[in-house]
Amino acid sequence: MPSSLDIAIVGATGLVGELLVELLEERHFPVGTLHLLGSGEAIGHALPFKGRNLRVRDLDAFDFAQVRLVFLAGEATRAAALDARLTAAGCSVVDLSGGLDPATLTWVVAEANGERLVDLTPPLRIGNPCAPAILLAAALAPLCPLLSLQRVTVTACLAVSSRGQEGVGELARQTAELLNARPLEPRVFGGQMAFNLLGMVDTADGEGHGCLERRVHDELRALLGLPGLEVAVTCIQVPVFFGDSLSVSVLTGEAPDLAQVRARLADAEGLELAEGDDCPSVVGDAVGQDVIHVGRLRGGLHDPRELNLWIASDNVRKGAALNAVRSAELLIKHYL
Amino acid sequence: MPSSLDIAIVGATGLVGELLVELLEERHFPVGTLHLLGSGEAIGHALPFKGRNLRVRDLDAFDFAQVRLVFLAGEATRAAALDARLTAAGCSVVDLSGGLDPATLTWVVAEANGERLVDLTPPLRIGNPCAPAILLAAALAPLCPLLSLQRVTVTACLAVSSRGQEGVGELARQTAELLNARPLEPRVFGGQMAFNLLGMVDTADGEGHGCLERRVHDELRALLGLPGLEVAVTCIQVPVFFGDSLSVSVLTGEAPDLAQVRARLADAEGLELAEGDDCPSVVGDAVGQDVIHVGRLRGGLHDPRELNLWIASDNVRKGAALNAVRSAELLIKHYL
CATH class of the missing domain: 3.40.50.720 (NAD(P)-binding Rossmann-like Domain)
Structure with missing residues (x-):
C-alpha cells in the first residue's frame, strides 16, 4: 500500500x-x-x-x-x-x-x-x-436517534463570500462608495448589497424556488437519511463578508426533552453549543473556526413539538x- | 361635534x-x-x-x-x-x-x-x-378568509433603526471604524454589528425566548383573531439602517391555490406584491414607502400545505x- x-x-x-x-x-x-x-x-x-x-x-x-x-x-x-x-x-x-x-x-x-x-x-x-446543508446536517444528525424530525424550516443568511472573492470585493466597494456618498453601481449582486438584504441568492425556477434552496432540501434529506423530511428553506444574501447564519425551526413527532437535546448537542463532534443566553455570531465566534456554533436552543413559545436554534459557521471553511x-x-x- | x-x-x-x-x-x-x-x-x-x-x-x-x-x-x-x-x-x-x-x-x-x-x-x-407583527398581520389577514392558517414560522431581520437614532449611529460608526482599520468598541448592541448578524435582539427569558419574539407571537394571534395559531419566531439584528425583512413560512390546513393567494395579496390594501421573479428589498423598494412589499410567494418544495413569502417594509414608517x-x-x- x-x-x-x-x-x-x-x-x-x-x-x-x-x-x-x-x-x-x-x-x-x-x-x-x-x-x-x-x-x-x-x-x-x-x-x-x-x-x-x-x-x-x-x-x-x-x-x-x-x-x-x-x-x-x-x-x-x-x-x-x-x-x-x-x-x-x-x-x-x-x-x-x-x-x-x-x-x-x-x-x-x-x-x-x-x-x-x-x-x-x-x-x-x-x-x-452546499454550506447550509452541511451546517444543518451536522447540527441535526446528533438529534436523529433521539427525535423523529418531521419538518425543518430554515432561513439561511449567506455571507457575500458565498460568491467568492468577487462577492467580498463588491460588498467592500459598495460600502466605501456609500460612506463617501458616491453613486453606487451594483455589479455582482442583483441590487445594492451594502446595508441591505436580498431575499434571493440565485434565480427562481418556474415554481419560485432558488437552485440553492432545492439543493438544501435534497441534500439535507440525503445526509440525514430521511427521505420524507419536510424542508422549507429560504436563502438570503446578507451584508456580511464571511460566515453563514441559519435560523432554524424544527417540528418533531413528539415533544422533545430539551435537557436531552442540549446534552446531545453539547457532546456532538464538530459542534460548539453556546451556554446560557450567549448567542454565537459569525464575526467573533465562527469565522476561522473548524466547529459549527449552535445557540438559542429553545422549545416553542406554545407548541411542545417545536425546537428552535441558531447556527453560525464559517461558510468557506466549515461550509466548504x-x-x-x-x-x-x-x-x-x-x-x- | x-x-x-x-x-x-x-x-x-x-x-x-x-x-x-x-x-x-x-x-x-x-x-x-x-x-x-x-x-x-x-x-x-x-x-x-x-x-x-x-x-x-x-x-x-x-x-x-x-x-x-x-x-x-x-x-x-x-x-x-x-x-x-x-x-x-x-x-x-x-x-x-x-x-x-x-x-x-x-x-x-x-x-x-x-x-x-x-x-x-x-x-x-x-x-x-411591534413592527414584525404589523407586517405579518397586514400580509396574512387577506389570506384568512381563504385559508386555515395553522402555523407561521418567521425569521424577522430587524434594521438597526429598531433601536432608534442610537442604533443608526452605531452601525455608521462601526462601519467607518472597520473600513479605516480602527479598533471597534461595540456600545449599543451586544457585539459587532457592522458586517455581522446578531441572533438575538433583546434578552432571553428563562425559556430562551426574547421579549420581542413573545410580542410577535401574542400580537399576531390577537390581530388575526386566531388564538390557536402556532407562531415560531426568531428576531435577529442585521447591519441595515432602515427597513425590516421577514422570511415567512406558513402551514395551512389544506393545500392553498397559489393563483387565488396571489390574487388576494395583489388586491389587498397596503400591500405591493412583486411580479414574477422580482424580490423586493428594503433599500430601493420599501424604505420611505407606505406599503408593505411582498415577494417570493411560493408553495413548498414538497409539502402542498406550505406557503412561503418574503416581506420588506419600512420599520419606522409602516412598522411604527x-x-x-x-x-x-x-x-x-x-x-x-
Missing part, C-alpha cells in the same frame, strides 16, 4: 481552492504530489504548500490519470465539462462546485453520515453539499473546504 | 416621534393643538409642523387633560410610568412604546382588524403592535408611526 496520494485541485485560486491547499497542509493530509489547476488568469499564480511555492497549471493540458483524487472547486459549469475526463482517468472526485450530476454523487458530511463511505469501492464520486477534506480523509482509507 | 382634536406626542424627538409629526401633517390629520413632549435634552428642541416650529415641552409639567389623544413613543419604561396620569386625564392613547400593560390594550393594524375600533367607547387604549396614525384616524371617528 502507498503512504500518500497524488492529488489535483481544480479552481485552486478561488477562496475555497486556496483554503483546500492550506487545510491539506494543516491537517497533515498524506499528499504525494499536489497539482494546482486552473484556467485563464489563474495559470501561473503560485500558492504556498509545505514551504514551497506551487504554480497553478493549465487545467486543459492536465492528464488526470496522474492522480488518484481530484477536488473540484470553482465554477459548476467548468466542473461539469470535466466529468468525462475524470471518469476516463478513473480518479475519485470530491465535487465542491455543484457541477456534477447529483444523482451520481454520494453526499457526505463526516459528522452526519461519514460511515457511508466505508463500504463503497473506489473510484468514489463524493458530493460536498474543511468538509471536503474531511470526506477525503475518510476516502483515502480505501487507497492507503 | 368639534372639527379637530388636541393631541400630545410623548417622545417627539425620536425617529418614530419625528415621523409621527410629519405624518399628521402629510395625512391632513384634523389636529387642533399639537403638544410635543419630552424630557431631558429633548426639551426645547423644535420640530416643523404646518409651517411653524413647535418646541418640545417638559413631559413632567404637562397636564394631559388638555388633550383628547396621546401618542406614546419613546421608551417603554417612561410610558409605563405615565399610565396613571393618562388614565386620570381621560385621554385616548396609542401606545407605540410597548410600555403599557398589554392586557389593557386593543391591538390594531388598520388593514387587518381596524373594524375592532368601531364598537368601542372612548377613551380608547390602542396598542401599536404610520400604523399608529392610521389607528388614530379610525379612533377619531368617535370624537369628531
